[in-house]
Amino acid sequence: MEETITSPNFAHSSLFRTSCYYLGHWKSYEKTISVIDPATGETIGTVPNLPREEIRKAIDYAFLEQSKWSKTTGKERGKYLRAWSELMLRNKDDLAKIMTWEQGKPLAESIGEIEYAASYLEWFSEEAKRSYGDIIPTHRNDVRLLSWREPIGVSGFLTPWNFPSSMITRKAGAALAAGCVAISKPSEITPYSALALAVLAQEAGIPPGVFQVVTGFPEHIADEFLENPKMKKISFTGSVRVGKLLLEKAAPKMKRLSLELGGNAPFIVFSDANIQDAVKGAVLSKFRNTGQTCVCANRFLVHEKVISEFSQLLVKEVSKLKVGNGFDEGIQQGPLINEVGFKKVKNHVENAASLGGKILTGGKPHSLGGTFFEPTVILGVPTTALCFQEETFGPVAPICSFRTEEEAIHIANNTNVGLASYIYGRDHALIWRVSESIESGMVSVNEGILSTEQVPFGGVKDSGMGREGSKYGMEEYQELKYICWGGQKKI
Numbered sequence: 001m002e003e004t005i006t007s008p009n010f011a012h013s014s015l016f017r018t019s020c021y022y023l024g025h026w027k028s029y030e031k032t033i034s035v036i037d038p039a040t041g042e043t044i045g046t047v048p049n050l051p052r053e054e055i056r057k058a059i060d061y062a063f064l065e066q067s068k069w070s071k072t073t074g075k076e077r078g079k080y081l082r083a084w085s086e087l088m089l090r091n092k093d094d095l096a097k098i099m100t101w102e103q104g105k106p107l108a109e110s111i112g113e114i115e116y117a118a119s120y121l122e123w124f125s126e127e128a129k130r131s132y133g134d135i136i137p138t139h140r141n142d143v144r145l146l147s148w149r150e151p152i153g154v155s156g157f158l159t160p161w162n163f164p165s166s167m168i169t170r171k172a173g174a175a176l177a178a179g180c181v182a183i184s185k186p187s188e189i190t191p192y193s194a195l196a197l198a199v200l201a202q203e204a205g206i207p208p209g210v211f212q213v214v215t216g217f218p219e220h221i222a223d224e225f226l227e228n229p230k231m232k233k234i235s236f237t238g239s240v241r242v243g244k245l246l247l248e249k250a251a252p253k254m255k256r257l258s259l260e261l262g263g264n265a266p267f268i269v270f271s272d273a274n275i276q277d278a279v280k281g282a283v284l285s286k287f288r289n290t291g292q293t294c295v296c297a298n299r300f301l302v303h304e305k306v307i308s309e310f311s312q313l314l315v316k317e318v319s320k321l322k323v324g325n326g327f328d329e330g331i332q333q334g335p336l337i338n339e340v341g342f343k344k345v346k347n348h349v350e351n352a353a354s355l356g357g358k359i360l361t362g363g364k365p366h367s368l369g370g371t372f373f374e375p376t377v378i379l380g381v382p383t384t385a386l387c388f389q390e391e392t393f394g395p396v397a398p399i400c401s402f403r404t405e406e407e408a409i410h411i412a413n414n415t416n417v418g419l420a421s422y423i424y425g426r427d428h429a430l431i432w433r434v435s436e437s438i439e440s441g442m443v444s445v446n447e448g449i450l451s452t453e454q455v456p457f458g459g460v461k462d463s464g465m466g467r468e469g470s471k472y473g474m475e476e477y478q479e480l481k482y483i484c485w486g487g488q489k490k491i
Helices: 052-069 074-090 092-103 107-127 166-178 192-203 218-227 240-253 275-291 307-318 339-354 405-413 428-437 473-477
Strands: 020-022 025-027 032-036 043-048 134-136 144-151 155-158 182-185 211-213 233-237 256-260 265-269 297-303 358-361 376-379 396-402 420-424 442-445 478-485
Touching (some): 020 052, 020 192, 052 211, 074 166, 074 192, 092 192, 107 166, 155 166, 166 192, 166 233, 182 218, 233 240, 233 473, 275 307, 275 420, 307 358, 307 376, 339 396
Parallel strands (some): 155 182, 155 233, 182 211
Antiparallel strands (some): 020 025, 032 043, 134 144
């Protein structure tokens, strides 16, 4: 095994913070949470485990700033976001090191995420100036009708560990551009990426109460977000189970929610597909971030005429993937985030094999130990297997065959979620039919990566509600106000 880096060397060590940024200061607290390097199992450091009363103080502080921030112009807000984006790109190497250290993804992937995260701040720096209203054709000559958008108010973010920077900037860019102040609660597993973003927000000149970062275990923080009347909006990315709990708890106060929840993406390969392109897309979609993405392909549906060719080529490419510590040269697969994720992947593989699936490559814990797992391809998996019924969130590609277009659509839609779907084929009419028939918020045709800042990201069914990114992203943080202005001079 190659020598690994256990403690990164930072060009700007000030980006690595172990305290929270709220109430206008960097603040510590006597109770803390340990953060673990998933590649080594070693403790990186600690962050504050803030109690509920401290979260309440942060909301009060944000509420005072909201009235000032909402009165700034879109152009002014855009300048702050642009400066924040540029600082991220200027410091992307250090930000990527922090991410790889606490999350485990290969360093090259971390750099890619930082660039992706910065793109949301850049996008919304431009969109801040383009929040339009309407002059509505009137129904009477003495009345004028118009509408405009206003910021909804203090907004809270609850974000996951798998994309610890971009999940924050996708929300923060939209909220701040819309005129809302924000409090970000990152995953307690990967808090340092969020705290580094707060350092750069401060450096960009963003007022202290406009973007705050608090850390701690999620239950009491989420409860304060939900029950505090000064918190007007919550955006959550995470599991279906938790999303439904938030929705239930938000109902009594009519709290505005955006929910980006789980996925179970089908990857459909038709008989006329370019198989080499399909395999390339499959590797990109499935094995990026060690399969720990909500939009990664979770179920591979391959036409019976090409399943043998596709499986053989996929095994060839997957077998080349280099597994190891994300700081090592040429690594393409890091560890799974923790023991819970590792056990789920192992259970899904064992279940698929017990139901008749044939493991073509991988299929067991990696020789590196810890939470490393071999990139796995399983052929002939029945649709009743756990890896078809649930989101695996790991480097496992289960393959089943289909005969007809109708059968593929039925299998693809036979799930309670609908976030992303992938289709490979060359028949344009078929592509249109399937794209329209698949129950998911996003469809990628002949492409393995679909995420980008200018498109609406989100799902249907139990995958949540609302959209992030794109021109629609700001609307999640705005209320539409209609004005009926009477007493006008008759024409």
